[in-house]
Amino acid sequence: MSWLLSLFNQDSVPHTLLIISLVVASGLVLGRVSLAGIQLGIAGVLFSGLLFGHFQISINQEVMNFLREFGLVLFVYAIGLQVGPSFVSSFFRYGLRLNGMAAAIVILGALITVLISIVGDIPMPVAVGLFSGATTNTPSLAAAQQALGSLPDISSETLKMPGLGYAVAYPFGIAGIILAMLLNKRLFKVDITAEAKSFADKQQEDAHVPIWKDLRVENPNLNGLTLRQIPFFHGMNVVMTRILHNGEVDIAGQDSLLTIGDTIRLVGEREPLEQLKILIGPESDVDLKQIATKLQSRRLLVTNKTAINQTVGNLCMLYGVTISRIHRPDVEFSPTSGVHVHFGDELNVVGSQEALNSIEKALGNSLEEINHPQIMPIFIGISLGVLLGSLPMYLPGIPSAVKLGMAGGPLLVAIMLSRIGNWGTMTWHLPKSSNIILKDIGIVLFLACVGLHSGDQFVETLVKGDGFYWMACATLITLLPLLIIAAVARLVYKLNFLTLCGLLAGSMTDPPALAFANNLSPSAAVSMAYATVYPLVMILRIIAAQLIILLVN
Numbered sequence: 001m002s003w004l005l006s007l008f009n010q011d012s013v014p015h016t017l018l019i020i021s022l023v024v025a026s027g028l029v030l031g032r033v034s035l036a037g038i039q040l041g042i043a044g045v046l047f048s049g050l051l052f053g054h055f056q057i058s059i060n061q062e063v064m065n066f067l068r069e070f071g072l073v074l075f076v077y078a079i080g081l082q083v084g085p086s087f088v089s090s091f092f093r094y095g096l097r098l099n100g101m102a103a104a105i106v107i108l109g110a111l112i113t114v115l116i117s118i119v120g121d122i123p124m125p126v127a128v129g130l131f132s133g134a135t136t137n138t139p140s141l142a143a144a145q146q147a148l149g150s151l152p153d154i155s156s157e158t159l160k161m162p163g164l165g166y167a168v169a170y171p172f173g174i175a176g177i178i179l180a181m182l183l184n185k186r187l188f189k190v191d192i193t194a195e196a197k198s199f200a201d202k203q204q205e206d207a208h209v210p211i212w213k214d215l216r217v218e219n220p221n222l223n224g225l226t227l228r229q230i231p232f233f234h235g236m237n238v239v240m241t242r243i244l245h246n247g248e249v250d251i252a253g254q255d256s257l258l259t260i261g262d263t264i265r266l267v268g269e270r271e272p273l274e275q276l277k278i279l280i281g282p283e284s285d286v287d288l289k290q291i292a293t294k295l296q297s298r299r300l301l302v303t304n305k306t307a308i309n310q311t312v313g314n315l316c317m318l319y320g321v322t323i324s325r326i327h328r329p330d331v332e333f334s335p336t337s338g339v340h341v342h343f344g345d346e347l348n349v350v351g352s353q354e355a356l357n358s359i360e361k362a363l364g365n366s367l368e369e370i371n372h373p374q375i376m377p378i379f380i381g382i383s384l385g386v387l388l389g390s391l392p393m394y395l396p397g398i399p400s401a402v403k404l405g406m407a408g409g410p411l412l413v414a415i416m417l418s419r420i421g422n423w424g425t426m427t428w429h430l431p432k433s434s435n436i437i438l439k440d441i442g443i444v445l446f447l448a449c450v451g452l453h454s455g456d457q458f459v460e461t462l463v464k465g466d467g468f469y470w471m472a473c474a475t476l477i478t479l480l481p482l483l484i485i486a487a488v489a490r491l492v493y494k495l496n497f498l499t500l501c502g503l504l505a506g507s508m509t510d511p512p513a514l515a516f517a518n519n520l521s522p523s524a525a526v527s528m529a530y531a532t533v534y535p536l537v538m539i540l541r542i543i544a545a546q547l548i549i550l551l552v553n
Helices: 002-009 013-032 041-054 061-119 124-134 138-149 156-187 192-207 270-279 312-319 353-363 375-390 405-420 432-463 467-491 497-507 511-520 525-552
Strands: 211-216 239-245 248-251 263-268 295-301 322-328 331-333 346-352
Touching: 002 013, 013 041, 013 432, 041 156, 041 432, 041 511, 061 124, 061 375, 061 405, 061 432, 061 467, 061 497, 061 511, 061 525, 124 138, 124 156, 124 467, 124 525, 138 156, 138 525, 156 432, 156 467, 156 497, 156 511, 192 497, 192 525, 211 270, 239 322, 248 295, 248 346, 263 270, 295 353, 312 322, 312 353, 346 353, 375 405, 405 525, 432 511, 467 497, 497 511, 497 525, 511 525
Parallel strands: none
Antiparallel strands: 211 263, 239 248, 239 263, 295 346, 322 331, 322 346
């Protein structure tokens, strides 16, 4: 059995893989244990890591630092790709209000930290460590230590204080955010299913999903005109897909001739279609789809690289079809002729059987291709994110540079790349299953390493000295800002509970809390709110930690 003991005791690659795997596996089992109806979920990996660390079962420090940062980068990069397509519209719809509340949480936490240090007689270096740990923000701890080291006559013992405060506060920092979510759920008697449905209905309402109407041409001013000669169709983003003329239904094109008595099918948003009823004529009692003999509709996926970035007008002209709708993540719309198609777009195409077969070959329509991730764009995106996160930013009154770090940089880059969609034939699209795997592997690596790193000091700091007192003070830094702002969000702004959970997790830049909230419902509300506030909060927490050190001292 000596080989087994050496596997646990000697630093090696198999040793590292074994310990990390055991921490993750046992932590996920622990996360499934229910206590009073509460489960830790994926956060159980952190507490498993603390247990292993306490018994000195750990891994090489440099390897641990790498795995922790790499896991964090994978997690936030996958989150950015997931929420990026909805981030911009979400920011302008809810962003100012959400970011305002998130900033208030940061400011309240900083003020409570300073107050606790003064009134509670806690050294400021310890207090700023409590601030970082209670808000689960590692970059702010690094910023505070850097600011502390820049001060004159600072001893090595003083430089250790922020780390001790962080280790004591961090476990409840995660549990406290989850507790705040559960307290709000019970206090406001939240129905998760109803909240998810409410959010989905709101998204559907705001997305302006296209509908169709069959209108009978009765305006004499349109008699004898072609579709090309009628300007308001293009201006209203409405597409004419079919026309009933002389008893036959045919595909509508730019040269289709309108005459009195024709019935046309229009696809677009509800409001412009209602306006066009006044200009064209009333709704027809004829359903063109029912009487069409030559025309069919088919939903096709854009997976062929040669089709990427082609315009809708060019595709329609080449293959003699009409593209009435394009479905992208979280949005569906009626395209104009100048819209470029992206990889992964789902097109609703109307045409003859032969035309549909031809355009299907051109577009690809391959489920295998859409579910197969491109690896190179992932690492290009991560590289760009690391560069952005390492970029020093100098702010007035702050003596040291501020950086977005390995979390903020990749997140912002992923959001921007997901908005671009394609770069030539290279796509930033990541299949849903691949995104989930990337997120889960990233977060469990991060949590396992954080637990292993803090476990050897955690129990000793609690048992000896002021550990429990520090932890009690840290709970105030965690809970008070969250509960105050959550009450304002629900009572004043009537914020959706799932969006509120994303706000709370994002205001603490806390991936485990985000993972816990995501487990409550598959709705995108949590991740969208998290991504909306995360960039600002990350910067504010880094600045706040440095200000606490520099201004108070």
